[in-house]
Amino acid sequence: MAEVQEMDSSVPAQETSPDDSMPPAADSELQQQETESPPSPEAEAEAEAVEQPPVKASKSKKEKKVKPKKEKPEKVPKSPKRQPQPGMSRNPKMMICHVQLPDGEDVSIEIPKQAKGDQLFDKMCDHLNLLEKDYFGITYRDSQDVRYWLNHEKKIGRQMRRAPWAFAFEVKFYPPDPSQLQEDLTRYMLTLQIRNDVLCGKLPCSFVTHALLGSYTVQSELGDYDPEEHGSNINYVKDFRFAPSQTPELLEKIAELHRTHKGQTPSEGELHFLENGKKLAMYGVDLHQARDSEGQEITLGVCASGLLVYREKLRINRFAWPKILKLSYKRSNFNIKIRPGEFEQFETTIGFKLDNHKLAKRLWKTCVEHHTFFRLKEPETNTARKSFSGFGSRFRYSGRTQHQARQAGALIDRPGPNFERAASKRMTSRSVDGGRLYSKPPREDEGLSQYPHGHSPERYGTYPGRPYEDQKPPYAEDEDEMKRREYDQGGADDRNEPSVDHLERAKQGDPNKSVHNIGGSVCSAGPVEASTPLSKQGADGNKMAFFNGDGNQQYDQTGYRQTTTTTTTIDSSSQGMPPTVETEQVKYDPNVESAPVSTTNVPYVKTESHHVTYSSGQDDQEVDPGMLVTAQSIASKTQTVETTTYTSEQGGVKETRVERKITITSDNAEIDHDQALAEAIASVTHMNPDLSVEKIEIRTESEEVN
């Protein structure tokens, strides 16, 4: 997980959203725990029983058999009208994603089949020329029409399964104070989202509020009221969509109010719109249906300030984030542990029942994300250390927090992007000129200039001072057991090639990035150790060589456009700067030939076990593992995790090594081994990004059954 650190210390620190008086840092206590099933002796036994001695070595790497069923949709996707067929690109390695924008437009984006969520997201943000990306995300709907956020770290294919690749670009975190956003463009996107929220009933309003919001919409889209152009009745607004049900009376009020906004530019109109929107009770509240412990129907709302509980529109409870000690889910139950009140001794645990496990997990994730984004200065690292269960989802929000987003936002240096506001979807069909129903476009925002030379809407990667280097280890208040490794500034330069794209993605907390090899030592987002590099050539058959492919190129050779420029000047200026970590995006491609082990090459395996040994210690040297500190083994149905911690003194330096052995077993062949591997690796680095991967050993044992 990467961090965005301030390069220039004179940039004032921004306040995190202070809903309650408790400082954000206190929330690092919050445990966000997931328990899929309790560790039990049975599970352990089961895990062991399935481990088979290797019967047949896995197939050679030459066979690049891609799992057959994943890519083609087997049947026509179910009806909702706007769900298109996932287009098959001419290139079999690519997929076409249909993404709906907040203004109702659809765009088609071609991305590699194996792409992770963040690739689509970044492409979308590029398309929109959106810099303040942290507030947004991409959603998809499953067959029950339940909305999910696309996970940036995981492959899209894995998340979509059989569903068509239809998405929506939406606001994920609603900023409590939109006026503090840096760019009008961001506000525009937020406005579009809120308009949709109002229309679909997510953001309920009464008459006057609908009228006010509507009047600002009209001002932004049509400009000043002009009796000649707009007439003296409501006809000119009747085709807008303002409210779930609108009456002539509402339209009259809107028209009446529209006249009072004379002189407002579109951005001003949107700002006023947002100043109203942000004050609404349901602004930014993500709702989940559930039942309380007595079986009564309730609605849970997740928002910037905490967790809200409603029954029949009445708010019956409110748990501000500082009050919540722990969030967990188990089966279809979602539980929160509440801090004891002033005069109470004990914490309270409150449970809610969701309709199914998936929904409970979804709710939990949303809470984790909101809590992290709004309350923490940086994404959490040492959560649940004590309660780390070692199996199931170790999901953590890995994007930037609002605090970080604001800091980065403050450094946005480009002039406000010139963007076109599409006419909103009207009742009637759009006219051919792109939807402008009236000839006069709204007033241009003042102060907009032409793009300076060299800039174009697609290239935003260049702006000075983007502080992606790590001045210091990102998780300062981090693991005390893990010693921080020293930087090697000199060595860093040759080994690491900067990549703006990585930097862009760093904030997504791409876990693979944390463990990639840059031809030198594997480094995490933390300090780089000047230790023996992992061999790039994979000389040792046991080693997993990570491929950096072509350092700066994000995607493969299909000619897919790079999403960013590489004009960073960060590396060269790092002389004399505090030690920096330059890391590089590396694509781990299981299909590439030189991957020594690829379990995807075993098509007919019925039973597989896949040992991943991730151990510390230099490869060729005898290393005294040192003093054993702890040894722990946790097992679940599909995984066994054995963690052993050693400390040792080497050359006067106290070091702690952690050896984790994760055994993943599965009864059927459906394990995505790449995924499992990535997750296994991520599980460690998520826990402690300072941890350097020193050795990865993969053994696959499989039993072929014909």
Place this chain on the structure above:
Amino acid sequence: MSTQAFKYHFAVVSRIPNSFKDHALRRKEPDQPIDIDLARRQHEEYVETLRRLGIDVLELPHDERHPDCVFVEDCAVVINGTALICKPGAPSRLGEVAVIRQTLRKELGLKIAEIDKEQATLDGGDVLWTGKEIFVGVSKRTNIMGAQAVAKAFPEYPTMTVMVPNEALHLKSYITVAGKDVLAVGKSRIAQQLLQSISESATYSYKTLTLEEDTAANTVFANNVVVHQSDNMIPKSFPILENKLDARYYCDLSELAKADGTLSSLCILVTRIKHPKCFQTSLE
């Protein structure tokens, strides 16, 4: 301007019918019978006070069929240009809402919202709007369904319920807004209990103005002025109010108090802003 939330331009009041003297509902019989003439004079003085605040007062003629018609507050809740027509919990009062509805719609151009559910009951005196959120007292006169109706009619504001004990009449008998983010409250056990409930469920924080007598806590905050009870009614609290409040008026409502009348119960306050920039809220 934040106190714009409590900026009022109109008020609806009702004159006192003769039947008020003997038939207005009351929790207990007063020691002295109601002096109807004095009651009327006091009411007029009250209306004058509202006018002094710059409020245009609409006076409805009295209705002999409805002895409690003077307590118009219980008939409607008006916030942000929407008037939710109540369903008074006392059956004898149900007929009062018709003229109120008519007036609010026709004379004041408000959007009228109705309560759907048959069994819902709602007295306006149980609805406390702080400018930022709404607390509805669930009491003898207001039930949960009534509270739900409030939440539905005013979705812009978080709406929470507060349990009002049986000894009490309305939530606002004990707690009212006496300034921006200020809640006036008495010292009795009931009053403090209600305050506690509110503070536990509140989204926002408020200052409290703690008074001695419970009845003192019922005030009207309008156009930056607090209207409170006179010193003969609240001898102990009066000096506190004098001390703590900048702009204030006071009214003597001794005769109306005999029928459990309070300051807030006598009017429905309405905001009418020509060119609003924002919906009605004291949030900044």
